[in-house]
Amino acid sequence: MNELIFFFNKVIVAGSVIGSIYAMGAIGVTLVFAILRFAHFAHADLMTLGAFFSYILVVAFPELGGFVGLPTGFVVLPVAMVLTAIFAIGLDKTFYKPLRDKNVKPVVIVIASVGVTLMIQGVIRLFAGTTSRNFFSVDGVAGKDIFRIKLPFEAASRKIFITEPQILLFIFLILAVGLLHYFLTRTRLGKAMRAMSDNPDLARVSGINTNVVVWTTWIIAGGLAAAAGTLLSMDVILKPDLSFNILLPIFAAAIVGGVGQPYGAIAGGFVVGFAETLSVFNWAILLRPFRDSIPEWIELPSKIAFVPTEYKIIVPFVLLIAILVWKPTGIFKGKVL
């Protein structure tokens, strides 16, 4: 029983957490690709930046969370999302739109976004250095609540662990996905976004204001990136060098789900997240209860994991290749790259 609870904590909870983060990032990457037809390499930096916006707001108003009984980082999140969305639109106007207007090939804009990612990383390091920061050590009111849930079984002495930021993350993701679904299927602008993803020339011929659609894309992508960055940093720690470590799994998630498909990005995020936690999990622990029934000449190793934790970054890519061999356009039929 304890072994199963250990599995639940290490795989189900951890996989859902990282899967939610990947999903929120992948939605942004996939939407930017659907509308602007380029892979946005600076996306993970929008996450780091969004998390820093939240952190600065927490430092400036540390008491804010006390009014509603939630961590201050979560209370200031909407403001950080707005700031990041504005920043994303600014990036587009300064770097990507001038290139689009010149009708350059998409690969040129991809390279520009690599430049942008290095620039943002440099700026963040310039001001924040390389030290990690903890949201809860600057929060004036709340500490990080950890819920230890005891299951009503005799054999279950181990408890299920879940933290307040994790619960807030799940609630936020469910709300965000619901709102996004409503937006894409029920509103005029959301449908125009899908239309432009389908056929940009016809969208223009139909009189759809493509600039408004582009801004909306950056608002959604930037907002979700800020939320993912903040919620991840609240759960673990705010690292200035988050960027590349999270960018690659997010791209894997977007491609696995089907490029250009927001629902695919959510599925892809969880597939990649669970693949990571499942492959670094020590399966020997689940075998321990059967120790007595295993013949003596088989020696049970103390650790059976598919990949050592340090190498877990390879998991998304093995998975990516496997899924693309099986379904070349991803789980949800995506666009051809």
Added chain:
Amino acid sequence: MALLEAKGLYAGYGGMNILNGVDAVIDADEIGVIIGANGAGKSTLLKAIFGLLHVSQGTVKLAGKDITNMAPDKLVRAGMAFVPQEQNIFPSLSVEENLEMGAFVRRDDFSHLIEQIYGYFPDLAEKRNQPAGELSGGQRQMVAMGRALMIEPSLLLLDEPTAGLSPRYMNEIFERIIAINKTGVGVLMVEQNAKQALAIAHKGFVLANGRNRFTNTGEALLNDPEVAKSFLGG
């Protein structure tokens, strides 16, 4: 006053002119048909009128108002709709969403228009919630025309509306074009099926090498032996 008055148009790609001074004038209740050999500039003329190509010389007027080189979204607001030859639908959107996108510039209630279009094309009414990409070629063309009609245009530009369609759908599309025209919508279309198209045309424009070769009523062109010999396959 003419509905559409294009005079002396010069336009092309990358500095090379494909149109060398083309005229096209139609009235509000008319169907105009553009025919000609491949490369004569038929589709280019439609694109130049709809602001998709830069017009270097000449003027385009819609109901007397100069619209030369106006951006497509402004033209849509001015009452001109364009149906491209290929990729003229949003494949992952449902039939009804395609129609809604045609009405993107409208802020009023357009549900009666959607019903009106289902009246024109009963095939579409049954498939209103199906992704348009799953429809047959003829039905897609209906979606494309329906999308363009959502702004209640005064002028409808059609680029080869029957290209690649079976004879059954071809006749149906021509019938619908006549019906739409009877409601007071001017139509200017490019057609490969020249005989059938001229038969329903009030005006025909025969282009060759980016110039007007013959311009007359559809009937007169059909009966002109020279046109018949060179452009209607004898």
